[in-house]
Amino acid sequence: MAQITLAGIRHSYADSPSSPSDYALKGVDGQWADGGAYALLGPSGCGKSTLLNIVSGLLQPSEGRILFDGKDVTALDPVDRHVAQVFQFPVIYDTMTVYENLAFPLRNRGMAEAEVDARVREIAAMLDLDDMLERRATGLTADGKQKISLGRGLVRSDVNVIMFDEPLTVIDPHLKWMLRSKLKEVHQRFGTTMIYVTHDQIEALTFADRVMVMTEGEVVQIGTPVELFERPQHTFVGYFIGSPGMNVMPCSLFQGDAIFDGEAVTITEKPVGSASGSLELGVRPEFITFAEDGLSVEIVNVDDIGRHKIVDLRRGDHRIKMLAGEDDPIPWENPRIRFDPDHTRIYADGRLL
Amino acid sequence: MAAKTANHKAWWLVAPVVALVAFNALIPMMTVVNYSFQETFGDNVFFFEGFKWYEQVLGSERFHAALGRQLAFTFTILVIEIPLGVAVALAMPRKGIGVSVCLVLMALPLLIPWNVVGAMWNIFALPDIGLLGRALNGLGLAYDFTQDPTSAWITTIVMDVWHWTSLVVLLAYAGLRSIPEAYYQAAKIDGASAWAIFRHIQLSKMKRVLTIAVLLRFMDSFMIYTEPFVLTGGGPGNTTTFLSIDLVKIALGQFDLGPAAAMSLIYFLIVLLLSWVFYSLMMRNEER
Amino acid sequence: MAIELRGVVKQEGGQIHIHETNLSLEKNAFNILLGTTLSGKTTLMRLMAGLEKPSSGRVFFDGRDVTGVAVQKRNISMVYQQFINYPNLTVRENIASPLRVARVSAAEIDRRVAEAAELLRLSPMLDRLPAELSGGQQQRAALARALVKDSDLVLLDEPLANLDYKLREELRQELPSILAEKGAIVVYATSEPHEALLLGGFTAALHEGRIAQFGPTAEVYRNPVDLRTARIFSDPPINTALVAKKGNTFHLNESVKWPVNDATCGLADGEYRVGLRPHHITPMRRGEGSIEVMARVLVTELTGSESIVHLDIGGHRWISQSHGVHAVAIGATETMYLQTHRFMYFESDGSLIAA
Incomplete structure (x- = not known):
């Protein structure tokens, strides 16, 4: 196991990159502590899979270094880095049984059969694969196959980090929950460093202790799920995390209060720094409530999605979304709303003031 | 599954092909069946002979010898061409300009008419004026495919390998290209050796195309005619007379239409039977 | 049309x-x-x-x-x-x-x-x-x-x-x-x-x-x-368990029980399978029908907007989903609330008989 450090990683798939747009990764620095559960979250094409492959050693970065426990591993092969990876589509060796699949990485490393057997059986029991060890791996369902892929990483005691590249893409929703909680259990029990790459905020936020949010080859924020949700450093994070995403509306500042559409909005945390650039006010749908003395709005639509309702509001040209509880009444007559001052933030050119 | 249409217009579209197949295959085939049960001396006079020709062919030394040579030839070229084809496919580049260059090179032998292949190798291997023949003799090897049966066999086999290994290469290459990159990456991470990658990933994913390659090469080589005919004419003696060459000798050389017809039907049934055995063996392997 | x-x-x-x-x-x-x-x-x-x-x-x-x-x-x-x-x-x-x-x-x-x-x-x-x-x-x-x-x-x-x-x-x-x-x-x-x-x-x-x-x-x-x-129609999966109705009370186990309501008072005594959606198990009391249970925390997933906690409640592995952040330690025993008026009751063949 190891602490992983990324130092100035840049990568381009072009032969002779000239402009910044040629780079899939535009300079990534970061550190992942030993034993943590991390996620790389971003839309497709943001460079997260590139970064993952650079960490595992399947790809050499154009510039920058990767350190495992302070040791430069940039030039090392995946085998010598002692990493494991679970891919988007299950990779299993279809000539082999489940048992042989799990034993494969150990046998390749010349481990004694008795030890192989003990490890394989322990991991199979952990992953609920113990009653199908003798079956051909081809016959398993997608989630069974993904468990095998994961198992091939877990059997090895020398693994520094297990990496996941959108591992739940082909899994049914109700099985996703089970596989994901299995992952968390495995992480708690073995304490292996895990890095999980996905575009799905729910997967990233539920899995990871810390999430790295990426867009266009750059990291925009690193933080715990709670930090990303409550204090997005960038409007992109506000939009990309949360469902629906954060409401972002133009505003101005006057004596520490935000002025939105001609009305003052109180904010607890007065913005620091110079207010240059275009100013925006950001507030999540979760932090808007109906209030008798708030901003008057129009209700456009209410979507009942079971455990809560999504209310679509309009004020002038601005559209605002808010959440209301399953049993909360909707004030159809003269609706007024209030932004929670603790969770209303001001952004200048997209960045938190 | 394709959409099923409710009308029958499609039949009109296949009608010309059906007619063509009928004239090209079905009607000649029935003529052959007809001949195989009768004796004729020309003038459209026929005598019914029952299974006489079949008994004669199946009991004849000559047929056994030709069949034996045929099996030996087919077996030898399969044992050489399939592994060689896979090996070449594995060695081919996976991206870049090299891919197209290799593919064109591989396709070249397949584009040459079969009789030209025979003629080419005939001249190439002639011991007196051929580049290969002269060179080998120059090295002190007693090589003469026109006189020596071993030389004739080796030349025939090398010619077939030269001509047809490309087909196996192209099929195997297509199979290899369809393996997702993630498999190689996972194997790298699992510390798999090159042999393990070949055995558990590449070979396993190539199984389907290799089944097709074996079937095609089996059927083609079992019915080989033009190239050895042009190269050796079945000689020296009868040492490279395979089934089809023998068949032509009987039918057109001796004009024994009855036995020739019986022999072609037996020949046809052997190909059909062996193909079926091959196919079902390999398919059963697949399902397991 | x-x-x-x-x-x-x-x-x-x-x-x-x-x-x-x-x-x-x-x-x-x-x-x-x-x-x-x-x-x-x-x-x-x-x-x-x-x-x-x-x-x-x-x-x-x-x-x-x-x-x-x-x-x-x-x-x-x-x-x-x-x-x-x-x-x-x-x-x-x-x-x-x-x-x-x-x-x-x-x-x-x-x-x-x-x-x-x-x-x-x-x-x-x-x-x-x-x-x-x-x-x-x-x-x-x-x-x-x-x-x-x-x-x-x-x-x-x-x-x-x-x-x-x-x-x-x-x-x-x-x-x-x-x-x-x-x-x-x-x-x-x-x-x-x-x-x-x-x-x-x-x-x-x-x-x-x-x-x-x-x-x-x-x-x-x-x-x-x-x-x-x-x-x-439940994501996360619905929590289910067998409960016993004895008189005016449903028993999940010795300690977890709740009274019948208007919809369920007519049911005969016996065993029923119940279903409870994850967002009806909450870390805070909500509504009249909430009862307090002690739950051991197995896995926690905090997304910032909501907390998903996998719990052991009376030997059943149940999931709770609630708004906001409720940080709980894995392995700890926490007080949770079941909104018992949200329980769905099913016959042995799976059909709904009361909710």
Whole structure:
């Protein structure tokens, strides 16, 4: 196991990159502590899979270094880095049984059969694969196959980090929950460093202790799920995390209060720094409530999605979304709303003031 | 599954092909069946002979010898061409300009008419004026495919390998290209050796195309005619007379239409039977 | 306008893919087929489209029997999970292709392509090839092609499954209004309960080739007729357990029990299976029917907007889902609240008897 450090990683798939747009990764620095559960979250094409492959050693970065426990591993092969990876589509060796699949990485490393057997059986029991060890791996369902892929990483005691590249893409929703909680259990029990790459905020936020949010080859924020949700450093994070995403509306500042559409909005945390650039006010749908003395709005639509309702509001040209509880009444007559001052933030050119 | 249409217009579209197949295959085939049960001396006079020709062919030394040579030839070229084809496919580049260059090179032998292949190798291997023949003799090897049966066999086999290994290469290459990159990456991470990658990933994913390659090469080589005919004419003696060459000798050389017809039907049934055995063996392997 | 399946069965090689199904779908509503992989969603769509013929039963369109009618004579559009476009045609030509087949005049084609492109926000990229578009834009092009031809029936088979989470969210929001304007019968297959709820309309819950329930989406969600439907329509999975009714009390175990209410007081004593949705187990008391239970924390998942906690409650592995951040330590024993008035009670055969 190891602490992983990324130092100035840049990568381009072009032969002779000239402009910044040629780079899939535009300079990534970061550190992942030993034993943590991390996620790389971003839309497709943001460079997260590139970064993952650079960490595992399947790809050499154009510039920058990767350190495992302070040791430069940039030039090392995946085998010598002692990493494991679970891919988007299950990779299993279809000539082999489940048992042989799990034993494969150990046998390749010349481990004694008795030890192989003990490890394989322990991991199979952990992953609920113990009653199908003798079956051909081809016959398993997608989630069974993904468990095998994961198992091939877990059997090895020398693994520094297990990496996941959108591992739940082909899994049914109700099985996703089970596989994901299995992952968390495995992480708690073995304490292996895990890095999980996905575009799905729910997967990233539920899995990871810390999430790295990426867009266009750059990291925009690193933080715990709670930090990303409550204090997005960038409007992109506000939009990309949360469902629906954060409401972002133009505003101005006057004596520490935000002025939105001609009305003052109180904010607890007065913005620091110079207010240059275009100013925006950001507030999540979760932090808007109906209030008798708030901003008057129009209700456009209410979507009942079971455990809560999504209310679509309009004020002038601005559209605002808010959440209301399953049993909360909707004030159809003269609706007024209030932004929670603790969770209303001001952004200048997209960045938190 | 394709959409099923409710009308029958499609039949009109296949009608010309059906007619063509009928004239090209079905009607000649029935003529052959007809001949195989009768004796004729020309003038459209026929005598019914029952299974006489079949008994004669199946009991004849000559047929056994030709069949034996045929099996030996087919077996030898399969044992050489399939592994060689896979090996070449594995060695081919996976991206870049090299891919197209290799593919064109591989396709070249397949584009040459079969009789030209025979003629080419005939001249190439002639011991007196051929580049290969002269060179080998120059090295002190007693090589003469026109006189020596071993030389004739080796030349025939090398010619077939030269001509047809490309087909196996192209099929195997297509199979290899369809393996997702993630498999190689996972194997790298699992510390798999090159042999393990070949055995558990590449070979396993190539199984389907290799089944097709074996079937095609089996059927083609079992019915080989033009190239050895042009190269050796079945000689020296009868040492490279395979089934089809023998068949032509009987039918057109001796004009024994009855036995020739019986022999072609037996020949046809052997190909059909062996193909079926091959196919079902390999398919059963697949399902397991 | 409606499409109606009467006694439709589909079997192949002795295997029944669709059990006898009766279903009538109306136009101007979003009709959702909700079920897991292999539950029969795609087969049912193919039967509606005429891509497959039922083994028995009839398919009616507008009261007209169309069972044997070829798909190309039915005026149908279909969108698949994979982004299917003609790779050698521009987006404009892709969208125009169904109209060219229908021999619509050039001026009319231009008008309708422009309109569809506007609706799906493809106008700036009409002259590009599909390969030059992002996944979301490719699927928009496929949708535009399906919408441009004024079909009577629009079938969408998990059209958003291959898209990024955020793109899915956006298209999901736009789709109902875009499709509403077309005046066609819309059928939408998905495996995600969340998606069905967001799209609204009507939902048919599918389980192993059978329609377990059909009705307005929110109603199917709130009042499932049986445990299967409740399971299909719950994400995270619904919590279930066997409880015993003794007199006026339900017992989960020795310590966890709750009184009967108006809906359940009439039930005979005995064992029942109960279902409770994860968001009805909360870390704070909510409502009259809440009871306090001690729960051991197995796994926690905090997303910032909500907390998902896997719990051991009286030997049952249950999930709690609540708004906000409730940090709890793994292995700790916490006080949680079950909203007992939200319990659903099922017979041994799975059918709902009280809620």
